[in-house]
Amino acid sequence: MNxxxxxxxSPHARSHVTTKNLMLDVALALLPATVFGVYRFGLxxxxxxxxxxxxxxxxxxxxxxxTKRKVTVSDGSAIVTGLLIGLNMPSTVPLWIPMLGSxxxxxxxxxxxxxxxxxxxxxxxAARCFLLISFAGRMTTFDVDGVSSATPxxxxxxxxxxxxxxxxxxxxxxxxxxxxxxxILAGGIYLLIKGVIRWTIxxxxxxxxxxxxxxxxxxxxxxxxxxxxxxxxxxxxxxxFMATDxxxxxxxxxxxxxxxxxxxxxxxxxxxxxxxxxxxxxALILGNxxxxxxxxxxxxxxxxxEGKA
Amino acid sequence: xxxxxxxGGVHPFDGKDMSKDKPVTEYLPKGEMVYPLxxxxxxxxxxxxxxxxxxxxxxxxxxxxxxxxxxxxSSVSGRVKAIEPRMLVTGVISDSIIVENDGEYxxxxxxxxxxxxxxxxxxxxxxxxxxAGIVGMGxxxxxxxxxxxxxxxxxxxxxxxNGAECEPYLTSDYRMMLEEPxxxxxxxxxxxxxxxxxxxxxxxxxxxPEAIKRLTEVVQGEERIEVRPLRTKYPQGAERNLxxxxxxxxxxxxxxxxxxxxxxxxxxxxxxVGMAVCEQTPLMRxxxxxxxxxxxxxxxxxxxxxxxxxxxxEAAGGYVCEPEKVIAGGPMMGNALTTLDxxxxxxxxxxxxxxxxxxxxxxxxxxxxxxxxxxxxPSGLVPQKMRESCERYDLDLFEKLYGxxxxxxxxxxxxxxxxxxxxxxFKQARKAVAERRRQAAQAAK
Numbered sequence: 049m050n051x052x053x054x055x056x057x058s059p060h061a062r063s064h065v066t067t068k069n070l071m072l073d074v075a076l077a078l079l080p081a082t083v084f085g086v087y088r089f090g091l092x093x094x095x096x097x098x099x100x101x102x103x104x105x106x107x108x109x110x111x112x113x114x115t116k117r118k119v120t121v122s123d124g125s126a127i128v129t130g131l132l133i134g135l136n137m138p139s140t141v142p143l144w145i146p147m148l149g150s151x152x153x154x155x156x157x158x159x160x161x162x163x164x165x166x167x168x169x170x171x172x173x174a175a176r177c178f179l180l181i182s183f184a185g186r187m188t189t190f191d192v193d194g195v196s197s198a199t200p201x202x203x204x205x206x207x208x209x210x211x212x213x214x215x216x217x218x219x220x221x222x223x224x225x226x227x228x229x230x231x232i233l234a235g236g237i238y239l240l241i242k243g244v245i246r247w248t249i250x251x252x253x254x255x256x257x258x259x260x261x262x263x264x265x266x267x268x269x270x271x272x273x274x275x276x277x278x279x280x281x282x283x284x285x286x287x288x289f290m291a292t293d294x295x296x297x298x299x300x301x302x303x304x305x306x307x308x309x310x311x312x313x314x315x316x317x318x319x320x321x322x323x324x325x326x327x328x329x330x331a332l333i334l335g336n337x338x339x340x341x342x343x344x345x346x347x348x349x350x351x352x353x354e355g356k357a
Numbered sequence: 358x359x360x361x362x363x364x365g366g367v368h369p370f371d372g373k374d375m376s377k378d379k380p381v382t383e384y385l386p387k388g389e390m391v392y393p394l395x396x397x398x399x400x401x402x403x404x405x406x407x408x409x410x411x412x413x414x415x416x417x418x419x420x421x422x423x424x425x426x427x428x429x430x431s432s433v434s435g436r437v438k439a440i441e442p443r444m445l446v447t448g449v450i451s452d453s454i455i456v457e458n459d460g461e462y463x464x465x466x467x468x469x470x471x472x473x474x475x476x477x478x479x480x481x482x483x484x485x486x487x488x489a490g491i492v493g494m495g496x497x498x499x500x501x502x503x504x505x506x507x508x509x510x511x512x513x514x515x516x517x518x519n520g521a522e523c524e525p526y527l528t529s530d531y532r533m534m535l536e537e538p539x540x541x542x543x544x545x546x547x548x549x550x551x552x553x554x555x556x557x558x559x560x561x562x563x564x565x566p567e568a569i570k571r572l573t574e575v576v577q578g579e580e581r582i583e584v585r586p587l588r589t590k591y592p593q594g595a596e597r598n599l600x601x602x603x604x605x606x607x608x609x610x611x612x613x614x615x616x617x618x619x620x621x622x623x624x625x626x627x628x629x630v631g632m633a634v635c636e637q638t639p640l641m642r643x644x645x646x647x648x649x650x651x652x653x654x655x656x657x658x659x660x661x662x663x664x665x666x667x668x669x670x671e672a673a674g675g676y677v678c679e680p681e682k683v684i685a686g687g688p689m690m691g692n693a694l695t696t697l698d699x700x701x702x703x704x705x706x707x708x709x710x711x712x713x714x715x716x717x718x719x720x721x722x723x724x725x726x727x728x729x730x731x732x733x734x735p736s737g738l739v740p741q742k743m744r745e746s747c748e749r750y751d752l753d754l755f756e757k758l759y760g761x762x763x764x765x766x767x768x769x770x771x772x773x774x775x776x777x778x779x780x781x782x783f784k785q786a787r788k789a790v791a792e793r794r795r796q797a798a799q800a801a802k
Binding site: 058060166 | 364367369370525597601607608609610612679680681682683684688689690691692693694695696711714715716717718719722723724725726727728729731732735736737738739741742758759762765766767768770771772773774775776778780781784
């Protein structure tokens, strides 16, 4: 034997799961919502998606090249961030808005804090909040085929009736990716089956939100009202794709439960008493900020040491 | 049917198909025999032979030098060539007795003579086990006579035979369960005779239905013994997980199995106990699986301790391709070898030659906080946070995060999508903490 042997500390086996596979799975899971959004809102929506993804990737590449870091574009996380930003855009925004959003998300929220795994907020959500605050008008104007109309949630708040079935299928107004509940669910189920995410966060988030709305929404157990709340706005997209973001949710199982309940309550509060359209986004950002604290108090007792001080 | 198990764990590629249908064949060594004086946990044995001495197979050549220590027995007859430092599979250098094998295998008097354990006192049984130099053959190498001497015999209510063999690729225990189930049961009965109140449980992962069937047949009519199938999952065979699956009791790092009323012994160890007591044969052989995609003819060998590893590769037909990595033991907890010029010891379970090294295949990247390590940890730890403490070399934080409860099974590292060397950093931190505790204890004296 002439060749030298590899030597490393055990274990010597590695699973096939890689960061890249996981990110590609998330991107794949976002495909139904993306395709539906483009179908619903036209080719301009596709332009928005291309710009948001393109600039997310470009920003990461340029920053890492300029700062002489290892270029991590190939891990796919920038693509996911870009996709999520695009899906959170109204279908009529000028293209510089998603561009600005992607640059902000990748540069400020992700890279300046140390790159993948280090961001303390979900970059896409932070970008959406940044854009909502900075360009409130443009970010909340929803046109379909040149006709401006209110989103179902706004209508619901105003006391008008909404079509829950249409909210489920997606033939309503809203941002590109949030309108079709069924498309989002398809992606969510794909992630569950592939083991990319676990049911804990989305189910508890949605459940606690529902309970909160039942208690304080003023409509009690009215199924019509509850399902409209459940299907409306960015809740589904947020619960399945943003709340489950690895980097910005707690790592402990108990922490994830607390986090999901917290998100449900915060979303409820913003929905019922807030004046802004981005209830889910603000709830998520606030939740993200509490993650380090939640983790700190939920480190589990080790096996065999439970019940001991 | 759902089988008993534990929370966490992983399912690595098990590779057992390569060698699981290959009967155990005896391998007779060709070259010199190397008997390290330190192949167990505890004080090294003391050499009781000198260069030039003639020795017989079964003769004690190294004597236990304390309570937690073990005898070393020659597995061949021949002449002591030297006593000199040699490297072990762990990379540790130990003083070793080198014996020139005369190929005649002349044995000490009385070796192999049947003996009825029911006519022996507990002290005699324990003395026989001690004399035979038996240690935990699953890997830890803890002297068996110490394990079988708890403070209170009556407090032991479970004697568990560990036939889980959860480590991928290994089939040595499996083959012994198929081929010598009677010997396992004999060994178990010897141990049970030490603990009047105990039940014997032979625990086997359910991916070995043949072994479960064979042993179930053999224990027919044995009132104190049962065969318990367990769910197949790594690390099901780790002591704490095994005890939990069998008894529901939870052991932590500060407790010994005996504190929880349990005695756990690996299959081959139990066979050795039976042979030492009932056949007057000390520990001179063990079953080794020689396998891996780089091995021409994967096999299970009954190998005399002291045999050179390189001979085993030859005996298994040599390499079909240049191996990237050769491991003593399994892929999860085994040691990567720099050289094959190391001896088979009491704790050697396998030689695994891999054509491709999965570790070198991936470049570690940044942690994405996905939580897989938390989910798979059989000790309920948060490896991601432990790693952060290791990176900052914050040993206090590492201890606070229950780092000392980690037993280095490698599940977190296996599952990590960022391919981070988690277990490796924990090993270093655990050593550092142990060293710090030792120094503190010394300072306190």
